[in-house]
Amino acid sequence: MNLFKISIANLREKKLNSFLSALLLTLGIGMISLLLLLNKQLDEQFKRNLKGIDMVVGAKGSPLQVILSSIYQIDAPTGNIPLAEVNALRKNPFVKSVIPLSMGDNYQGFRILGTTPKYIEHFNAKLAEGHLYNASMEVTIGSKVARDSKLKIGDQFSGSHGLDSEGEKHEDKKYKVVGIFQPSGTVVDQLIVTRLSSVWDIHEHSEGAETPAVAEVEHSAGQTQVDPEPDEEGKDVTSALIQFRNPMGLITIPRQINDNTSMQAALPSIEINRLFSLLGVGIETLRTLALIIISIAGVSVFISLYNSLKDRKYEMALMLSMGATRTRLFLMLLIEGLSLAVIGFFAGIIASRVGLWVFSKSAEQDFHYSLGKFALLPEEVYLFFGAIAIGVVAAALPSLGIYRLNISRTLAEE
């Protein structure tokens, strides 16, 4: 026999009341914890992919779209820009590096990205097997692509036009897998990376069907030595990632580009902040809702203990007459509130993990992003103490009545 046992027996005696209080706490805690998890993981994903990219240039349109499509590979690109204009940026003394990107095809929903080796360097992607693509139509695939599409080194596949898997297939030209990247937690995991020229080849072959031989010769010539920064007349790319040599670039270059070229410059830091402030309204609303639910949970614990204390007044007087001290009974009631808080907290943490798992499944399907981190966050430790505080306050307020209970009168009244 101990206080804990009596408290638990009391909670079990009022199953529905206890269940309601714990359920409300579970909901509130679960929502807050899920928001914390999502916020942190989205933030991490965004930051990790953003690292070191100071500016993105793309066709005119929505700057957010340029950022989302070029850095995160989740939105459609805005259009094409001439490679010549992109390469012209290299001459600017403030520019440190220019990474042209070309996209437009996919395989089973995974984007095929034509780029220069600088891209791989930038994301610090390491090879797990095979080697880096070298010739046109050779590809190196990200770890998630390899896992989901079951492609192996040496496999050949044909890409589909567009950015979702339903697009028309380029049956005449097949890509060949030559390497697989290690998982890096960046966007590279979900990409099929190839030379810029592969993307040009594929589209010239299917569109300009009259001169296939010429194109073939032209490119096989280019293949003999790996040209890290191709500069081909008349070629288009989708966008380019730019790194500046110093922050001065930020001040002058975007303006120059927007005013003097057919391209537009988008600054990831600004666009992502904008995106997060848009999302933030929703997150803020959900957080407020969760806090309201938690407060209601506190009120529910309060009411349930208050009522049960009224019903159990005689029991309390009885226990006092049997030698219990008031502090002991107060503790007993406190443990009831605390147990509910602890149960609610852990159920909430579990619920948020289940929620994250479900969310991650759908995010993976739609965007190929996975959010699979289920470890306890430091903020959740604060959340734990918050839940405990609510349990203690909600239990302590009605339980203070124990100190005013008149034993003799209560025993005589019934």
Add this chain to the structure above:
Amino acid sequence: MISSNQLRFSYSAQKKFNFPDIHCNDKETLLILGQSGRGKTTLLHLLALLLTPESGDVVIAGKSVKNLTPQEITATRAKNIGIIYQRPHFVSSLSVMDNILLSNYLANQKEDRQKARHLAEELGFAEHLSKKTNQLSQGEQQRVSIARSLMNNPNIILADEPTSNLDDDNCHRVIQLLKKQSAQISASLVVVTHDQRLKDEFPNQVFL
């Protein structure tokens, strides 16, 4: 052994009680008879140290309780006095067994399951030990509360109308059990009642 000396208590200016002195030695029994409103329960609560008298004194096991602190009074009660109430009340969430053991726990004594089981057998509810108390009949409940009052081997057993809700058969049975059990542990048994059926069961009587 329990005795009282010139106990006075008032709830208000109009509602004052002067109680006759009572005395009950170890192994003895005492019946306090009185009609409703004569302060029977008040006297019992004074004797049980649940109320503090305006004046007068109670002597429990040879010791006056006059100048004890509330903590000492609680400890004295838990150790020396077993109380049986008119309507048996229990901690409804606990089993019969746990309700009996609660006496030990709250008085900071070692829990004696053996004894609880033995008492349950003697009082005839051994098969109900794992049930909840509200599943028992009134007579059974009253016997459980007797068992509960005996758990700490008290020096004094105080019973407040222990038989008023019981039929004749159960009434007789409960009183016999009370007398037998208190005699076994050499306790004083004080019964407060208006139940005229008990008149013939007790040689020593006080009228309020």
